[in-house]
Amino acid sequence: MNHPDNQADKQAQNPLDPSVLPIKITLIGAGGVATNLGRLFNEQGRGVEITQLLGRSEKSTSVLAEKLNCPYILSADQLTQKADLYIVSITDREIKGLLPKIHIPAASMIVHTAGGVSIDIFKGYFENYGVLYPLQSLRKETSVIARIPFYLDSNNRNSKAILENFAWKAALDYRWADDHQRMQLHIAAVFCSNFPNYLYTLAEDFCTRQGLDFTSVLPVIEETANRLGREGLHPATLQTGPAIRQDIPTTEQHAALLVNDPEAAAVYQYMTQRIMESPLFKQPTK
Structure with missing residues (x-):
């Protein structure tokens, strides 16, 4: 039997426990998907805090960061180590080249938002990873779309719990789908x-x-x-x-x-x- 004090300690150390708000996220990318997701999380997320934005262009990244009211960086080596979830929203071809440059805490999770990229692209780089795929065509100039179905995937039980908890706090309409279904x-x-x-x-x-x-x-x-x-x-x-x-x-x-x-x-x-x-x-x- 687990000692009550030990259970309390574990709960206190888990930033993604349902009783603890908010979930801290970092957006990687400053294009159409990141823009729409950032605005969506800010407007309807009940417990989501955007702690950082990583982009390539100073101009576009700073503009989006101002809209999302969060700090921004232009280099992966400046990524915060205090985020719980890292959301990669860049082109399919860019994802693989960026992964070796990303370093996150072992307890944190990383996801990509691509429909045509396997979850296994993260294998060997991170412990907890998955997919957060919005089934919608998203452009920077698009107004916030309330009805976006999200398709989720995860590599283990822990990452599934993390992602599901995030989806609940972000008030997302979500389902689960593997690589083939996605x-x-x-x-x-x-x-x-x-x-x-x-x-x-x-x-x-x-x-x-x-x-x-x-x-x-x-x-x-x-x-x-x-x-x-x-x-x-x-x-x-x-x-x-x-x-x-x-x-x-x-x-x-x-x-x-x-x-x-x-x-x-x-x-x-x-x-x-x-x-x-x-x-x-x-x-x-x-």
């Missing part, structure tokens, strides 16, 4: 965000060259996205347009108008064919 979510996000934005880019370019106002189609974009949030509706049931109707005369007219735009024409032809032939849109026969 990569699948990342793929889904690419289909839902990155690819459509490429299509928006093609549409804007087409409108500009035709002397049309691209903002005229923004209500179409908004309505299409908003439909997905309505109860009981699924993307396959919401598909409209000439391709789903098998309206070949209209698609041929469109193709003729795109004859001088080979990139848009190729995308239009491919997408039209896929919609016409995809089994995802086939209705079961009665």
Whole structure:
């Protein structure tokens, strides 16, 4: 049986115990993800204190530090040793090169925020590590997004407790996902965000060259996205347009108008064919 005094000592020495506030965090990175997470933690975190910000650029890092009301540094060798959680929010390619320069207390935890990077990137460098992946496209100019689902992962029982405690105190909407599940979510996000934005880019370019106002189609974009949030509706049931109707005369007219735009024409032809032939849109026969 543990002696009560020993239990009290252990609890007092654990800065991440649920009864002890706040959790001290250090943000590593000063880009879009770090900016949004920092503002989110400041606005809705019930027990989160941003103790330090590490960035590369003096200008952007100082600006963000002022907004987050925290000190900043420009070199990893100046990292505070008093943070409980270190959140790495830099590009996927930069993470591995930075890790040898980071030194944190053994009892502290480090996480990255990337959807496509394995948790094992930390193996051999730190004792407690994990992932804090926000499933959202985050840019510096983005307003604070209250509804961000976070996907968490950890390398051991202790780090799981640390991360879960942090998520609770930061008032995050979170679930647990391993590397494979997180990569699948990342793929889904690419289909839902990155690819459509490429299509928006093609549409804007087409409108500009035709002397049309691209903002005229923004209500179409908004309505299409908003439909997905309505109860009981699924993307396959919401598909409209000439391709789903098998309206070949209209698609041929469109193709003729795109004859001088080979990139848009190729995308239009491919997408039209896929919609016409995809089994995802086939209705079961009665």
